[in-house]
Amino acid sequence: MAEILIAGVGTTTFGDHAGRTGRELFAEARSSALAESAVSSSDIDALYYGNYMGETAERQSHQAPLMASGIGTTGLEATRVENACASGGYAVADGVRAIESGAADVVLVGGLERMTNLETAETTAALARAADELHEGRPGLTFPGAYALLADAYMERFGGTREDLAHIAVKNHENAATNPNAQFHNEISVADVLETPQVADPLGLLDACPISDGAAAAVLISGEYAAEHNLSPAVAITGSGRGTDSLSLQEREDLTRTKAAESAAQAAYSGADVTADDVDVAEVHDCFTIAEVLALEALGFYQPGEAITAARDGETAHDGQLPTNLSGGLKAKGHPVGATGVGQLVELTKLLAGTHPNANAVPGAEVGVTHNAGGTVATAAVHVLEVAR
Amino acid sequence: MAEILIAGVGTTTFGDHAGRTGRELFAEARSSALAESAVSSSDIDALYYGNYMGETAERQSHQAPLMASGIGTTGLEATRVENACASGGYAVADGVRAIESGAADVVLVGGLERMTNLETAETTAALARAADELHEGRPGLTFPGAYALLADAYMERFGGTREDLAHIAVKNHENAATNPNAQFHNEISVADVLETPQVADPLGLLDACPISDGAAAAVLISGEYAAEHNLSPAVAITGSGRGTDSLSLQEREDLTRTKAAESAAQAAYSGADVTADDVDVAEVHDCFTIAEVLALEALGFYQPGEAITAARDGETAHDGQLPTNLSGGLKAKGHPVGATGVGQLVELTKLLAGTHPNANAVPGAEVGVTHNAGGTVATAAVHVLEVAR
Numbered sequence: 165m166a167e168i169l170i171a172g173v174g175t176t177t178f179g180d181h182a183g184r185t186g187r188e189l190f191a192e193a194r195s196s197a198l199a200e201s202a203v204s205s206s207d208i209d210a211l212y213y214g215n216y217m218g219e220t221a222e223r224q225s226h227q228a229p230l231m232a233s234g235i236g237t238t239g240l241e242a243t244r245v246e247n248a249c250a251s252g253g254y255a256v257a258d259g260v261r262a263i264e265s266g267a268a269d270v271v272l273v274g275g276l277e278r279m280t281n282l283e284t285a286e287t288t289a290a291l292a293r294a295a296d297e298l299h300e301g302r303p304g305l306t307f308p309g310a311y312a313l314l315a316d317a318y319m320e321r322f323g324g325t326r327e328d329l330a331h332i333a334v335k336n337h338e339n340a341a342t343n344p345n346a347q348f349h350n351e352i353s354v355a356d357v358l359e360t361p362q363v364a365d366p367l368g369l370l371d372a373c374p375i376s377d378g379a380a381a382a383v384l385i386s387g388e389y390a391a392e393h394n395l396s397p398a399v400a401i402t403g404s405g406r407g408t409d410s411l412s413l414q415e416r417e418d419l420t421r422t423k424a425a426e427s428a429a430q431a432a433y434s435g436a437d438v439t440a441d442d443v444d445v446a447e448v449h450d451c452f453t454i455a456e457v458l459a460l461e462a463l464g465f466y467q468p469g470e471a472i473t474a475a476r477d478g479e480t481a482h483d484g485q486l487p488t489n490l491s492g493g494l495k496a497k498g499h500p501v502g503a504t505g506v507g508q509l510v511e512l513t514k515l516l517a518g519t520h521p522n523a524n525a526v527p528g529a530e531v532g533v534t535h536n537a538g539g540t541v542a543t544a545a546v547h548v549l550e551v552a553r
Numbered sequence: 554m555a556e557i558l559i560a561g562v563g564t565t566t567f568g569d570h571a572g573r574t575g576r577e578l579f580a581e582a583r584s585s586a587l588a589e590s591a592v593s594s595s596d597i598d599a600l601y602y603g604n605y606m607g608e609t610a611e612r613q614s615h616q617a618p619l620m621a622s623g624i625g626t627t628g629l630e631a632t633r634v635e636n637a638c639a640s641g642g643y644a645v646a647d648g649v650r651a652i653e654s655g656a657a658d659v660v661l662v663g664g665l666e667r668m669t670n671l672e673t674a675e676t677t678a679a680l681a682r683a684a685d686e687l688h689e690g691r692p693g694l695t696f697p698g699a700y701a702l703l704a705d706a707y708m709e710r711f712g713g714t715r716e717d718l719a720h721i722a723v724k725n726h727e728n729a730a731t732n733p734n735a736q737f738h739n740e741i742s743v744a745d746v747l748e749t750p751q752v753a754d755p756l757g758l759l760d761a762c763p764i765s766d767g768a769a770a771a772v773l774i775s776g777e778y779a780a781e782h783n784l785s786p787a788v789a790i791t792g793s794g795r796g797t798d799s800l801s802l803q804e805r806e807d808l809t810r811t812k813a814a815e816s817a818a819q820a821a822y823s824g825a826d827v828t829a830d831d832v833d834v835a836e837v838h839d840c841f842t843i844a845e846v847l848a849l850e851a852l853g854f855y856q857p858g859e860a861i862t863a864a865r866d867g868e869t870a871h872d873g874q875l876p877t878n879l880s881g882g883l884k885a886k887g888h889p890v891g892a893t894g895v896g897q898l899v900e901l902t903k904l905l906a907g908t909h910p911n912a913n914a915v916p917g918a919e920v921g922v923t924h925n926a927g928g929t930v931a932t933a934a935v936h937v938l939e940v941a942r
Contacts, residue, residue, distance in 0.1 A: 226637035226683040229931040239816040241795040248615035265654035294615040406630040427628040542618040
């Protein structure tokens with residue numbers, strides 16, 4: 165893979181930004197990323213931008229040129245990517261590809277979602293459109309129910325308990341408590357998770373990520389551009405992979421594995437010339453606690469059926485062998501859908517660069533991975549980040 | 554630019570497909586393209602897919618994996634691109650880039666829109682979301698009004714009449730009459746255009762494209778893949794360019810020029826190493842008659858202020874020096890938004906290959922161009938196609 169460096173990252177806090185517009189939130193993230201990058205905005209060749217539900221939430225489609233306004237000339241490209249909750253990760257992947265193709269030296273990748281401005285029922289309905297309308301939406305399946313089906317299938321085949329899952333929520337809240345960008349700063353207990361109302365058996369309210377507003381952005385540059393401009397970013401993207409699965413669950417042979425993420429991970433590891441064993445730290449798509457289990461297995465950190473106890477055993481905790489979601493994850497950092505995949509890049513970059521408030525958990529970490537999933541992992545984007553040499 | 558060949562193209566008819574789903578329409582276009590390509594579906598590395606308003610029209614976001622179902626493995630990538638009416642052209646551009654980057658040898662590019670299943674007022678509202686919600690949507694500007702502002706500005710500066718514009722509609726209906734894929738097969742007269750109700754002064758009903766359903770697809774392959782598989786497609790994509798402008802009209806210095814399209818054209822011509830003078834045939838984004846005028850000037854075929862009389866003078870007619878919209882254009886072939894940019898590629902490929910019903914208008918044509926615009930040309934994608942050598 166061509167050398168692709170992360171020159172700067174920026175993000176808003178994730179949470180409730182009542183009264184702020186999407187364009188304002190994105191401008192905040194974009195400005196932070198550009199300022200950190202020391203890249204002139206007029207050098208940006210392209211924007212790849214993830215957004216999921218702008219049509220519904222802000223009556224605004226065609227957001228890419230809006231978010232590009234003011235950062236460049238009319239020669240700037242601006243493209244919106246929508247792959248449900250993986251929109252941000254796919255925007256990153258397309259940004260990487262723009263540099264790899266030689267078409268661009270400087271790419272802004274970003275994502276945004278405004279969600280809290282709708283009534284919760286409207287947001288739930290908008291999110292449900294990421295499932296197969298014919299086979300899932302029309303019968304009334306929403307994502308808590310869909311992930312509950314995955315949890316059921318997993319537990320039926322491999323075992324595991326609600327307590328096992330609760331440990332994931334507890335861990336991610338603990339990590340978020342020290343991340344100022346996170347939506348939640350309250351620590352929770354296993355008892356809290358088990359006592360909250362069931363949303364869809366076996367998942368309870370605290371097994372689920374919240375509804376969030378937020379934006380994130382990163383400036384990617386080619387190695388040539390870095391050399392020409394005397395820039396030495398601390399972190400590089402060395403692998404980028406994507407995978408796809410059937411949109412509806414009914415078409416899958418096996419509900420206990422997320423093959424789109426497996427494919428994406430293989431492609432990303434291959435590009436980076438690393439294996440799962442080389443990874444020191446991970447940010448994975450834990451929209452529900454069970455999703456973190458499926459992610460850890462798809463990424464090859466655990467064999468199928470073995471990741472369910474990882475959090476309970478402390479292996480993925482801040483002081484474990486593979487700290488996972490040190491940001492707090494979607495679960496506690498928040499999940500502004502289109503921003504999430506880019507937000508993972510922002511957090512992991514800071515963790516590897518040593519500038520993250522939780523970076524002390526991973527001293528000397530050299531290799532990290534982000535895992536971003538759309539729907540019930542019908543789409544997945546995986547990126548390998550490494551400390552730049 | 555790397556050698557990128559168009560191995561096969563497919564399309565549904567454009568028009569009213571009441572009772573058919575988007576997935577069904579796209580499968581029809583996809584199957585036609587694959588059959589013509591002689592490429593095995595299992596060889597497809599990636600799908601780039603344009604769709605504008607699926608959330609609204611079919612309550613279906615996250616369409617890319619749905620449209621990829623059944624054509625490949627979980628290693629297949631599938632990405633939805635949304636850039637309003639330029640979604641299809643941007644999907645083509647990203648497909649080209651995937652091959653250029655070396656990540657893919659075979660890419661399916663496609664687009665789809667279902668529009669007639671909504672009430673007309675709902676469709677108009679959904680389309681209006683492609684304009685700037687804050688500065689244009691909220692005050693009530695819809696696209697007929699926005700393009701009327703562009704026509705007003707143009708005519709005030711350069712002159713021109715409603716009759717001049719009417720000749721564009723007449724020409725494009727004449728071309729559509731012999732294109733079985735077109736929505737309209739009725740020829741119209743200048744008097745018809747002038748006598749129909751005004752939609753937004755100076756534009757009347759017949760200055761506007763219709764609301765349409767439809768899908769289009771194309772199989773792009775690398776030169777290496779073609780050589781390995783003994784394939785000799787007739788047409789290549791030799792240039793791909795994109796440009797961006799402010800989303801709202803109020804931020805532009807000059808309403809008589811579409812700078813996003815100018816930038817896209819320059820990039821595409823540069824990649825193909827051609828100039829406007831080399832182009833034999835064009836498919837341009839004539840959502841309103843004035844848009845064809847602006848397109849012809851942005852593409853460099855005419856100086857600013859000079860394209861208004863091109864249709865009236867017969868220069869862009871089937872027997873003119875630069876046949877434009879031989880397909881019938883958006884005006885008469887139809888405009889299923891997300892499919893349009895890919896549909897232009899389908900039509901132009903057939904025109905250059907000599908397999909289009911209107912190909913007899915351009916015997917010996919070697920170079921063609923497609924021009925696809927989003928909103929009031931806040932985004933634009935331009936592609937140069939050439940007879941493969």
